[in-house]
Amino acid sequence: MVTILGRAKINLTLDILGLRDDGYHEIATVMQSLALADTLTLTRQEEGITLTVDLPGLEADERNLAHRAAALVMKECGVRGGVHIDIAKRIPVAAGLAGGSADAAATLRGMNELYGLGRSDAELCALGAQIGSDIPFSLMGGTIFATGRGEIMRRLTDFPEMPVVLAKPPFAVSTPWAYRSYDANPPEEHPDNAAFLDAIAAGDTAACIRLAGNVLEPVTEAAHPVIGDYRARMYACGALCAMMSGSGPTVFGLFADVQTARAAAEEFRSATDAAVHLTQTAGRYGK
Ligand code: ATP
Numbered sequence: 001m002v003t004i005l006g007r008a009k010i011n012l013t014l015d016i017l018g019l020r021d022d023g024y025h026e027i028a029t030v031m032q033s034l035a036l037a038d039t040l041t042l043t044r045q046e047e048g049i050t051l052t053v054d055l056p057g058l059e060a061d062e063r064n065l066a067h068r069a070a071a072l073v074m075k076e077c078g079v080r081g082g083v084h085i086d087i088a089k090r091i092p093v094a095a096g097l098a099g100g101s102a103d104a105a106a107t108l109r110g111m112n113e114l115y116g117l118g119r120s121d122a123e124l125c126a127l128g129a130q131i132g133s134d135i136p137f138s139l140m141g142g143t144i145f146a147t148g149r150g151e152i153m154r155r156l157t158d159f160p161e162m163p164v165v166l167a168k169p170p171f172a173v174s175t176p177w178a179y180r181s182y183d184a185n186p187p188e189e190h191p192d193n194a195a196f197l198d199a200i201a202a203g204d205t206a207a208c209i210r211l212a213g214n215v216l217e218p219v220t221e222a223a224h225p226v227i228g229d230y231r232a233r234m235y236a237c238g239a240l241c242a243m244m245s246g247s248g249p250t251v252f253g254l255f256a257d258v259q260t261a262r263a264a265a266e267e268f269r270s271a272t273d274a275a276v277h278l279t280q281t282a283g284r285y286g287k
Helices: 065-076 097-115 121-132 135-140 176-186 193-199 205-210 219-225 224-237 258-271
Strands: 002-019 025-045 049-055 082-088 144-148 152-155 165-167 240-245 251-254 276-278
Touching: 002 097, 002 135, 002 176, 002 193, 025 097, 025 165, 025 193, 025 276, 049 065, 065 082, 065 097, 065 121, 082 097, 082 251, 097 121, 097 135, 121 135, 135 144, 135 152, 144 193, 165 224, 165 258, 176 219, 193 205, 219 224, 219 240, 224 251, 224 258, 258 276
Parallel strands: 049 082
Antiparallel strands: 002 025, 025 082, 025 144, 144 152, 165 251, 165 276, 240 251
């Protein structure tokens, strides 16, 4: 039996550079792991893949990304035997936090360990990229600049450990919808990734916070103005930075200290319909 965490992520920057011939968008994003994680327990069984999830409504069959990851490993690595995967789901779903990718990445690592497959990180990333663009990042974790579809990664100096409040409004946002809406009406303002990369290399956290930005934020916010309300509330609660993650709708706030973050989480719990999590930025896998 193997127990493994699949961590959520936020995007400190997210830019879209264009639409590719293969239909994917060319993106450039600084991704950051969070301590908030799903816990996956993988147990050997005679044959086949079975799955249990403690979140009613989340598909617990071959549509689940953890199931797809297990099936891919079994096929590509010629695994003799099966696996039961149990997911304790803590990452909000369809929230811009890459929870499905986190589970797929944890399954790839878990299968590697459970069956002693000896695959390298690079091999696991190549497998993961076949299933989803965020999975290579989820395998590595920490602070990473990702380009291409998100699968080309450059590790950055770790962003400092910092309290994070997540507020997810009570609706889901489909990532394909957000990208389609972007194409229909692209915003003019883009984050400055080059300046962000300089700032993080120089250890200038204040500049990183100033330069953080997500080109999809105005897109999703136009359809869901509550995202703007949450950002304003996050700032009113003392956040150093308040932004939407990925294609949304989760708004995250970065805080200087845990007391202020805890008070902000309480304020969101009492005054809004949001699902609220108090967590922190987390380092690379294995740390
Ligand atoms: P993205 O990686 O596109 O930013 P997201 O974080 O917004 O995604 P996810 O939580 O990964 O969203 O879920 C997107 C969809 O994937 C869900 O609506 C769900 O139907 C499907 N899905 C499949 N497997 C999983 C899983 N293990 N956890 C969460 N969602 C899953």
